[in-house]
């Protein structure tokens with residue numbers, strides 16, 4: 348046996364699983380065909396946050412007057428904005444290389460494919476350096492991630508020029524003057540927010556009747572208003588029938604309330620979801636069960652094939668880095684005979700636009716649909732001292748409780764820094780805190796987090812500052 352564990356894919360699912368496995372005494376190899384850190388560090392979470400920071404600073408420089416400040420000659424160097432983002436990715440990817448070395452994990456550069464083997468499928472790697480290498484391990488974890496979903500039949504696919512997926516949107520030569528973003532999930536909204544910060548005219552198209560459709564409805568409504576105040580435009584309930592390149596840019600045909608409409612722009616970003624990397628891995632021949640673009644998994648991330656596990660994006664939604672890492676840790680702890688952390692722990696989700704959006708647990712509608720009688724609390728940042736002092740009064744905190752048991756079912760936030768605050772609720776939900784424990788928690792003053800406390804108090808008619 349070559350290894351106790353071979354991990355295919357070195358994204359936040361795969362590389363974290365590999366580290367945890369070595370901590371538990373396993374001999375581990377990881378195979379990666381592109382860049383250590385996967386989509387997350389190279390093309391996703393991290394480089395977008397670097398871009399968004401540049402955009403946010405630039406936008407803030409245009410709104411300094413209320414703070415008694417002024418700046419002249421505000422400008423940006425787009426090439427440097429992109430270079431900084433790529434540099435941040437590179438730094439973090441090198442960090443993963445260091446961690447692999449430190450943990451004595453063998454990194455194999457190449458593309459892996461599976462075939463029948465025992466006690467787990469055999470792995471053949473087409474090495475980047477040329478040639479092939481065969482490996483047999485006790486356990487194999489598939490962590491091959493996902494890529495942008497496309498619908499080529501109606502032009503919703505990157506064309507290497509004017510129609511971009513997230514990859515092209517992260518490294519263009521110039522910021523587009525007029526941009527259409529198709530899809531208003533987190534990825535679409537983050538790019539829309541970034542390019543709007545730099546002055547692009549941005550229109551976001553959404554097939555459903557509201558933007559950020561996975562979020563609580565009140566948050567979706569507030570987000571749309573806040574983004575519109577920044578000049579973003581939206582077309583909701585809009586079905587794209589065709590996207591095509593024109594002499595000057597792109598043209599998009601829509602069906603809106605039964606009427607046809609055409610929009611034109613310089614560039615379009617297609618952000619209509621993602622699909623798992625399940626092809627060319629030998630899964631069909633092994634009889635690995637897949638469905639809806641991902642590998643189907645059962646308890647402890649096991650597939651239906653002995654010795655084969657799947658984690659992260661390739662194993663289905665939510666498509667989030669921390670979900671991938673959590674599954675990776677859970678899976679290897681199980682393999683090592685440990686008692687792993689609960690796989691169904693609440694997973695927060697964040698959108699790093701301006702304003703930010705963060706949530707965990709059930710929306711109010713989902714809680715009701717699941718049969719809960721709910722108690723809902725709300726607290727706006729416009730009456731929070733720190734928010735007023737910081738000039739960040741947009742948004743609110745909403746909490747959803749089970750009226751009978753006091754269990755915190757969900758929390759939904761919009762405003763500055765809420766992507767940092769959400770962790771408080773994630774901890775509370777993981778520890779199964781009740782409303783009484785949350786009310787008895789002392790929140791530091793002045794903080795925006797006090798709005799979290801007040802929102803809980805409000806659910807029980809006890810809010811103090813409203």
Ligand SMILES: Cc1cc2nc3c(=O)[nH]c(=O)nc-3n(C[C@H](O)[C@H](O)[C@H](O)COP(=O)(O)OP(=O)(O)OC[C@H]3O[C@@H](n4cnc5c(N)ncnc54)[C@H](O)[C@@H]3O)c2cc1C
Pocket residue numbers: 355356357358359360361378379380381382383384385386387388390391392393395457458459460490491492493513534624628658659660661666667668669670671697
């Ligand atoms: C623009 C964008 C922004 C995002 N922002 C966030 C965010 O803010 N927060 C968040 O939580 N999530 C975010 N995500 C999602 C996040 O990037 C993914 O959920 C996460 O990367 C999934 O991790 P993973 O380990 O499952 O897969 P990946 O990170 O996709 O890694 C899979 C790796 O497997 C490799 N691979 C695939 N097939 C093979 C093969 N046959 N052989 C060898 N190697 C292979 C790939 O090259 C890749 O490196 C974002 C995604 C995008 C696109």
